[in-house]
Amino acid sequence: MTDQRPPPAPPPMDAANPPGLPEPSAPGAAQAEQRLDAAGPVPPASGWSLRSLEFRAALLLILMAVLLGGSVLYLLWVRGAFEQTQQLYLTADDSDGVTVGMDMTFSGFPVGRVKRIELADQGQVRIQVDVPVKSARWLRVSSVFTLERGLVGAARLRAFTGILDDAPLPPDAERVVLRGDVSAEIPKMVADARDVLQNVNQLTATDSALSSALGEVRTFAQRLNSNKGGLMAAVTGNEADAQRVAQLIDHANQLVQNLDGVVRKADQQVLGKQGLVTDAQGAVRQLNALLQDARQTVAQVDAVLKEVQGVAGNAREATTNLGDLRADVDASLRKIDALITELNRKWPFAPKNKEVTLP
Template identity: 40%
Template sequence: MNESPNHLPNIKHPESKAAALLLVTLALIVAFVIFVMTARGVFEENQQLLLVAENSEGVAVGMDMTFSGFPIGRVSRIELGDDGKAHLHVSVPLKDARWLRASSVFTLEKGVVGGSRLRAFTGMLDDEPLEDGARREVLMGDATSGVPELVSTVTRLVGNLERLTNEQSALVASMDNLQRMTAEQSALAGSLNNMRQFTATLNGRHGALGALLGNDADVAKVIDSLEQTRLLLTEARASLAKVDAALVDVKAITGNTRAATEDLDALRAEIDLNLRKVSGLVDDLNRKWPFARERELKLP
């Protein structure tokens, strides 16, 4: 008897075989999940790190935290803290936690092209290890945030360069003016030369008289005039001395005439006064004039 084409072959224990296939498929799925979770470090011992940032822009759960370009941690949770800042919870495997120290610095860099990057920097690896559950501030950097400051800095730099250029130009102009002022044919040089000549004349033979008169001929005339005046005064002093001697003789002759004597005494007193004035004038000339001769006139 021929079998019908639609007749299915007789399979023994189909339920058992279906259950076994389902169990194998489920086992494969579980094994794959376990493999993936193991690869992702789910079953590793992790150290927790709390990073506090101004905002969470560009940050996502599962984002890597790198050290020297290698991922050593992963963002496991992001939340808004009570302080109004973004709290980034990072899980770091214990085998990689040795790269984090108490002095480590964490940055969140936002590039113009590409996503954000969470980085860890450790300058001294011999510092104390970073404790589990540590809280650290994140230094945020934006490639475009420094552009306004850069423009401002460049503007200030250009302004300073312009100011320095103007000051240099003014300094060059001042130096040119100073050179013209101190040139050999300048008015200042002529004034200094005249002052030098005047000082030399003051220190010369005739002193201030030579500086005032300016030439030896006029100085000689003045000196001759003063010398003649001095001789005239000396002769006057000698004449007065003779008059005084004559008065003494007259007084001796007219000693019995009291009235005449009193008149002669008054005359002598007046002559003495005039003689003292003349003598003082001569002495003053002798003191002030360097070429005076030592003369002495004794009064009775």
């Protein structure tokens, strides 16, 4: 009768000690082996556990793909890949310092990005700039574009707009870039400095015009500091001419003093207390009084004439009034004659012909 018992299970394999390798002699390995022997054989994994593990791995892969795609989309959005843009073409003689992706700034803020650099048919560099539509309002038809490159740092593409009320810059516009390369100006600056140094050497030479002028100034200063003539000798060049100039100045001072005396005398004769102006003012006042008397006489004549018209029937009384009026008129004429005679005796009213003809 045969034995129907199943064959004994193979001993469990130790992951740390595969078959064919010598047994570890460490005490920890022996203790781990004893624990595995005590726990028994490991049961095989079930189908649900495998499917759950596969689902988790797939979910992790999908999540990683979503995160990677979202990062790419976010970077594209940040870089303006989804913005509506218009093209601007800039032409320059040299593309040194210009790179694809560099920003074009306005007042320090980026308003465009270089997308492409190509060589045009005329041999010039053609730079394509993508300008977002929301930033295109800062660019006008009068805008100026510059490419600046300093001694240190990268080149900068900048836009300047002086008049914001001009018409907007149309799409696909083409403008010329003005270059401002400091390093390109260095040879010219060195040449200018060399010319300046040569001019300074020519000015400071012993036979130069500046040296001669300084010699003349020194000679003038020596004449000025000398005791022979002083300033006049330094100006005229010799002592004799200086003496003549001094004599002329003395004569001029004497003439000025004499003229001052004459002006004082004329002032006293004309504007003094006994001067002609005072006499003329008195004569004018007398004439004014005489004219007032004449005005009163005329008023009396007017009144008498009215009385004559009113009482034309009384001839004797009218004749008496006319006689009085005649006497008043004669008295006024005598006063005028005396005043005219007084005025004729005073200068500057004295006429050449001193006779006065009375009416």
